[in-house]
Amino acid sequence: MTLPPETAPKNMAGEFVAFFKRNDLRAIITHLTELYGGWLLRSLPGPEGLWLRGMFYRLLCRGTGTNLLIYPGCYIIFSHRITLGRRVAFNVNTYMDGRGEIEIGDYSMIGPDCVLSSCEHGFAKLDVPMCQQPITYAKIKRAN
Numbered sequence: 001m002t003l004p005p006e007t008a009p010k011n012m013a014g015e016f017v018a019f020f021k022r023n024d025l026r027a028i029i030t031h032l033t034e035l036y037g038g039w040l041l042r043s044l045p046g047p048e049g050l051w052l053r054g055m056f057y058r059l060l061c062r063g064t065g066t067n068l069l070i071y072p073g074c075y076i077i078f079s080h081r082i083t084l085g086r087r088v089a090f091n092v093n094t095y096m097d098g099r100g101e102i103e104i105g106d107y108s109m110i111g112p113d114c115v116l117s118s119c120e121h122g123f124a125k126l127d128v129p130m131c132q133q134p135i136t137y138a139k140i141k142r143a144n
Helices: 012-022 025-041 046-060
Strands: 075-077 082-084 095-097 102-104 115-117 119-121 135-137 140-142
Touching: 025 046, 025 075
Parallel strands: 075 095, 082 102, 095 115, 102 140
Antiparallel strands: 119 135
């Protein structure tokens, strides 16, 4: 899915309006919960941090299997469009943006400092600012 350039916001107020138009109330509440809850849990060390992050994202993701391991520093947004299998692990500082959907199969391990982004800004027209070019969404599927 691609957003046409004429829908690209021109200022910060337009960004907020566009965000609310693209998302329903559940998605907005989930996004705010993952931003603030993720911030609180992101740097918790030890087994309690692993357990709390796993429980938190198990509640927010579209679907998850058992034994979800999310190590410190991971940043996950639009988790309501992310599906995770059994025994999935994200090592430190992984970034995931699920806007275009992400599906990760059983027994998958994502290494440290990885980026999984299911959307991207257009950059085809060099005379138009990137923020005003179309955004492309695509599903990421990692089966095991």
